[in-house]
Amino acid sequence: MTGPRDEYRPAAPLRPVLRTRESAYAYECRACGRCCHDKLIPVNPYEIARLAANRGLSTTELIERFTEEGVALAVGDDGACLFLGERGCEVHPDRPLVCRLYPLGAVTDPEGRELFVELEAQPGSEGRAGADGTVAAYLQAQGVAPYLEMAHRYRETVEKLVRALALGTGAAEAAATLRGSVDGADARVLDVDLALAGLERRGLPLPQRVEDRVRLHISVLEAEIPSLSA
Numbered sequence: 001m002t003g004p005r006d007e008y009r010p011a012a013p014l015r016p017v018l019r020t021r022e023s024a025y026a027y028e029c030r031a032c033g034r035c036c037h038d039k040l041i042p043v044n045p046y047e048i049a050r051l052a053a054n055r056g057l058s059t060t061e062l063i064e065r066f067t068e069e070g071v072a073l074a075v076g077d078d079g080a081c082l083f084l085g086e087r088g089c090e091v092h093p094d095r096p097l098v099c100r101l102y103p104l105g106a107v108t109d110p111e112g113r114e115l116f117v118e119l120e121a122q123p124g125s126e127g128r129a130g131a132d133g134t135v136a137a138y139l140q141a142q143g144v145a146p147y148l149e150m151a152h153r154y155r156e157t158v159e160k161l162v163r164a165l166a167l168g169t170g171a172a173e174a175a176a177t178l179r180g181s182v183d184g185a186d187a188r189v190l191d192v193d194l195a196l197a198g199l200e201r202r203g204l205p206l207p208q209r210v211e212d213r214v215r216l217h218i219s220v221l222e223a224e225i226p227s228l229s230a
Ligand code: SF4
Pocket: 035, 036, 037, 041, 081, 082, 083, 084, 085, 088, 089, 090, 091, 092, 095, 096, 099
């Protein structure tokens, strides 16, 4: 069961501390699972492809069964993420970026600098924050590098698509299309397996590795750009 998105509680309050990768920081997760409740966990096509591979599903099936319209993880009636099992996160090696960063969040300041904010802990959480490490070491331990790279690449591609749409159809329609994608009305373009199925039907061999499939998906999206702006 999934709940309507407006039932999600707002994100936890932010502590007014901005950190860089060099800042002192440490966090010990004790896998109590409390942080996996009442959260809006956004997912991009790379994260969906990783989760789908973990579960042995196509991205289309994963989107249908475990997400809110392909843009955020679905939750159950109790507010718990559908991947939270009795022994913790059942997709831990392939959990999304937000789960890896938590309780940090990545932000970009007006000058384009990468910064990190800290979220208030979920009430009752057994996790412990400290200062005997650095943000950089924490990020490395959480394996965020490919997630940050793919998030950046999809953001760039979507921005290009929107600019092309604005040229081809007018700014108002482009904005409406972007809203549609973000809200899920046209989230099918972000379904990796669906997007690649057309290539397969034409007899083109498809890569098996998630990273290679995702890079091909980005190429497919970018190939649309000239026709949109024509
Ligand atoms: S994907 Fe895993 S870590 Fe993230 S909210 Fe769900 S159960 Fe928790």
